[in-house]
Amino acid sequence: MGTPRYIEIHNQIRDRIENGEWQSRKRLPSERELAEMFQVSRMTLRQAVQTLVDEGLLERRVGSGTFVAEQKVSERALGVTSFTELMAETGRHATTKTVSYKVTTPSASEIEHLALKPTDEVLVLERLRYGDDEPILLEQATLPMKLVENCTRSALTESLYKTLASIGIKPGRANQTVGAALANERLSELLDIKRGDPILTVRQVSYDQNDTPFEYVRSYYVGERFEFSLVR
Structure with a gap:
């Protein structure tokens, strides 16, 4: 069995953050745009994003969207x-x-x-x-x-x-x-x-x-x- 698609998306988003393409405190593209970018369903995209939120790399702000979390000590x-x-x-x-x-x-x-x-x-x-x-x-x-x-x-x-x-x-x-x-x-x-x-x-x-x-x-x-x- 291959790697689940949401894990692949998780890794790609994390790589973009670590490479500085998506920087601390910056807002990510919308859920629809991300789903189209990675060519996955919005459900799969949400699963990947939620895992990154759980890890502290992303944070959701009600009414504002999803942002790259500020680096913590x-x-x-x-x-x-x-x-x-x-x-x-x-x-x-x-x-x-x-x-x-x-x-x-x-x-x-x-x-x-x-x-x-x-x-x-x-x-x-x-x-x-x-x-x-x-x-x-x-x-x-x-x-x-x-x-x-x-x-x-x-x-x-x-x-x-x-x-x-x-x-x-x-x-x-x-x-x-x-x-x-x-x-x-x-x-x-x-x-x-x-x-x-x-x-x-x-x-x-x-x-x-x-x-x-x-x-x-x-x-x-x-x-x-x-x-x-x-x-x-």
Whole structure:
């Protein structure tokens, strides 16, 4: 099976951005013009654009169109800490609620970050993380299905990192990209905040003890309930 068309379009748009043809803060051609340019349906075009939005390369502005996102500062994390451990360090009790759990084919960004093939399957796990019963973040974690196919759903949703450790996966380094956004309607409902409230966005690729990527996570933190401390 060849590479899905939307992934090809995703890569071509990304190349134009990286080559400077479409520059930071500039508006892209309309959806109709892009679909004609790449000779694909508007549905396929939307799928490619949405993946680039998820990666932070593009941003949609209501009533204005789609723009190349402003380049943000990226910080490299020295290691990976589970949310449960993080809450324990601050004296809070961590709990988790599973929002969705599905096995599917990977998106273009998941293929790239997890070194997958388009035909591979991934597990996409979406969870709400609480500290003392207060929602702190919504986490969308993607893992190669081949790594966790023998793990139960309850084990993966209750303590993901503990379960990964039980099958020999030990977290090592991680690459993180931190940004800021405003809560949309879905995030406001899930995180118990107002629509338009500030949120912190984090995209993370986690690597194991052999420096192999095992997890791609997109997290949405409530701005007033969480902060990152960077040590140089």
